[in-house]
């Protein structure tokens with residue numbers, strides 16, 4: 061219930077949870093994924109102002125898996 065730190069992209073409608081070790085993206089259907097997956101599936105096609113995931117998942121978050 062408590063979803064502090066969760067963001068919802070008003071353009072794509074997906075929810076992004078800020079988690080330690082990397083953000084978790086909750087799609088309206090299907091399993092959760094990553095910001096880069098969200099970019100690949102949704103955001104790269106929309107590219108509208110207001111999208112909170114416009115950078116393709118790379119950049120400031122600095123999530124890098126070993």
Ligand SMILES: [Zn+2]
Nearest residue numbers: 069072103111
């Ligand atoms: Zn978006």
